[in-house]
Amino acid sequence: MSDPVALELREHFATVEQQRGTADTGMWVFLMTELMMFGGLFVAYTVYRFNHPQAFAEGSASMDIMLGSVNSAILLTSSLTMGFAELSAKLGRQRLLGILLLVTILIGLAFLGIKFTEYVEHYQQHEAPGVWFNRSGPHAPAVQMFFVFYFIMTGLHAVHMIIGIFLILGLISRNMIGSLSAAYHTPVSIVGLYWHFVDIVWIFLYAIFYLPGLHK
């Protein structure tokens, strides 16, 4: 089998370390643009919550804290398996790498499954914004805004999860054809950065959508 390092080292880099450092830097710059994108939504949410605190507490009280907490733990677990996958790649343990990447995908799918269940519940309880929304009370319009933020922000997060799953599928296929090794495992680190970032976004989504409704 040909040397994976020689195959993957691009001509404008002197060493694979230099190539890895450049890839890391580029990925972090990309993640900071992601931070700005989600950040804009977090700022908008904060403005509306300051203007309508009771309505947002009312909307948050409709969240299923059990499903939200379990999903948070599930996503943190997927970050652990992704971290272990990165270590396996670094040590050249290809079989373990494949298994851990597969487990990460399965955990990610479990997260999405639970999220979908929550969406269905909200739809059935007429909490989905738009023509489906049906709630009475003085705060109803602002409660609808809470759900607008909830669906847009968690939906955008879910889209990132789906992209992450496809990226990990790509890693699994590269691992199977032998293009990853202890000497060259940059793609695993880069996808890992993306996956962990999506985890960070969820940590804040959980704090702003699920927890405010618990205040007694």
Place this chain on the structure above:
Amino acid sequence: MSAPTWKTYLFTYLGLLGLLLVNTLIAFLNLGGFGTVIEIGLATIMACLVAGVLMHGFYQMRLIQIIIAGGVIWFLIMMSLTMNDYFTRGWLPFHEG
């Protein structure tokens, strides 16, 4: 700082689960506006653990650490200036024309 090991990841994960539990339990208490500050504070600590250990932020070269700091500071500027506008909008009388 030396690169993280299996054990580092495992302890970080357990710490994250612990913080998640604490954050959820604290949310059941009536702490007023202070409750939100604690929730966001604990979420920030969790985010720092993920970014620092799992994403190797603590172990990266200085350039990447500056990029991370730049992104976070830029976000905080966006948040603080926007909120500053909304908080102070009613301070001055509005004269039409």
